[in-house]
Amino acid sequence: MANPFEKIIKNSEKTKKQWDSEKKDSTVDAKQCNTCGAPRPKKTNLTTCDYCGTRFMSIDEKITPDL
Amino acid sequence: MATKTELIQRWDSFLAKIEARYLESLQQAEEACMAQLVETDYDYYTVFRSWQGMKAQISNIVKKIDKTWDDNVRPQMEAISDHNDYFYEEEGRKVSRLSDNLHYKMQRFQTHLEGKLSQKFYDHAITIANQNFNCSQCGSTLTIKKDLFRSQYVTCTACNSVNIFEPETKFIQIGWDIIDNIIALKCLPLHDKMDVVLDEMRKLRKEEHTNEIWNKYKTVYFNYWKTFFKERIKFKSDAQERYEEDIERKKKEFEEYENSYRYNKYGIK
Numbered sequence: 053m054a055n056p057f058e059k060i061i062k063n064s065e066k067t068k069k070q071w072d073s074e075k076k077d078s079t080v081d082a083k084q085c086n087t088c089g090a091p092r093p094k095k096t097n098l099t100t101c102d103y104c105g106t107r108f109m110s111i112d113e114k115i116t117p118d119l
Numbered sequence: 120m121a122t123k124t125e126l127i128q129r130w131d132s133f134l135a136k137i138e139a140r141y142l143e144s145l146q147q148a149e150e151a152c153m154a155q156l157v158e159t160d161y162d163y164y165t166v167f168r169s170w171q172g173m174k175a176q177i178s179n180i181v182k183k184i185d186k187t188w189d190d191n192v193r194p195q196m197e198a199i200s201d202h203n204d205y206f207y208e209e210e211g212r213k214v215s216r217l218s219d220n221l222h223y224k225m226q227r228f229q230t231h232l233e234g235k236l237s238q239k240f241y242d243h244a245i246t247i248a249n250q251n252f253n254c255s256q257c258g259s260t261l262t263i264k265k266d267l268f269r270s271q272y273v274t275c276t277a278c279n280s281v282n283i284f285e286p287e288t289k290f291i292q293i294g295w296d297i298i299d300n301i302i303a304l305k306c307l308p309l310h311d312k313m314d315v316v317l318d319e320m321r322k323l324r325k326e327e328h329t330n331e332i333w334n335k336y337k338t339v340y341f342n343y344w345k346t347f348f349k350e351r352i353k354f355k356s357d358a359q360e361r362y363e364e365d366i367e368r369k370k371k372e373f374e375e376y377e378n379s380y381r382y383n384k385y386g387i388k
Contacts, residue, residue: 057169080282082282082283
């Protein structure tokens with residue numbers, strides 16, 4: 053016997069909103085310094101380039117990675 | 120004209136059929152939702168919208184009890200009752216008894232359904248973290264955290280560069296209500312204990328409320344919420360940061376409830 057809710061299932065799929073912000077793939081990237089091209093090394097302040105001192109963010113707080 | 124016994128039998132048989140149909144519909148809704156989750160490539164929120172439609176349709180079954188009682192059963196029972204036999208009043212109470220019972224079953228079913236759908240979604244979406252992601256500087260394999268459902272800084276163990284992992288939406292969605300639904304199902308026995316005490320309290324008049332019964336409720340209430348939030352931390356490491364805040368919120372909610380239920384709105388007995 054067919055499921056009595058098939059019509060509801062079809063309707064919900066038909067009326068699904070497409071979100072522009074939906075991301076279909078995961079990505080990996082690294083921030084590189086615009087001045088010297090160095091990536092950010094571990095256990096350093098992520099707001100500033102550890103090699104040449106260029107500031108990436110205009111805040112005074114220190115940010116360190118989760119890992 | 121039907122006799123009293125015949126009318127009661129017919130009425131009981133109608134109520135039994137309604138209950139059976141209701142429970143069968145819940146079963147069919149679960150099958151449809153579980154199948155749709157896979158068919159839509161784990162689009163949880165589309166399935167959730169389907170469930171809302173199904174729920175509205177299933178809830179309409181309950182409305183039939185009231186309508187049938189008012190339009191058909193009660194008039195027939197009243198017609199055959201004599202002045203001393205108000206048997207239809209007892210029969211009428213079956214309407215609210217069954218409606219309340221079905222409403223309660225719906226609430227429990229929803230917790231089960233959301234928990235099962237969320238677990239299935241979680242098992243699928245968590246595998247995104249197992250995919251091969253490489254360091255953008257040296258190409259070495261990176262290890263993605265499986266308990267952090269937002270962008271993460273991932274340090275390459277080979278070259279020490281800090282990479283930024285930006286997960287796809289499905290992985291981020293785990294951190295929304297998926298985890299809470301899984302935990303709600305897991306903690307359902309504790310929630311039941313809370314409901315039992317709450318029922319005990321509701322049966323008492325305000326004057327009969329003792330400190331003992333309120334302390335009993337307080338114990339099961341905090342036992343539930345502390346377990347819930349601790350379980351959440353096991354799934355989401357960043358939930359640790361808001362644990363104290365969450366408990367404080369629940370404490371405030373409890374006090375507000377006690378003030379409005381036990382005392383008047385100003386908190387004076």
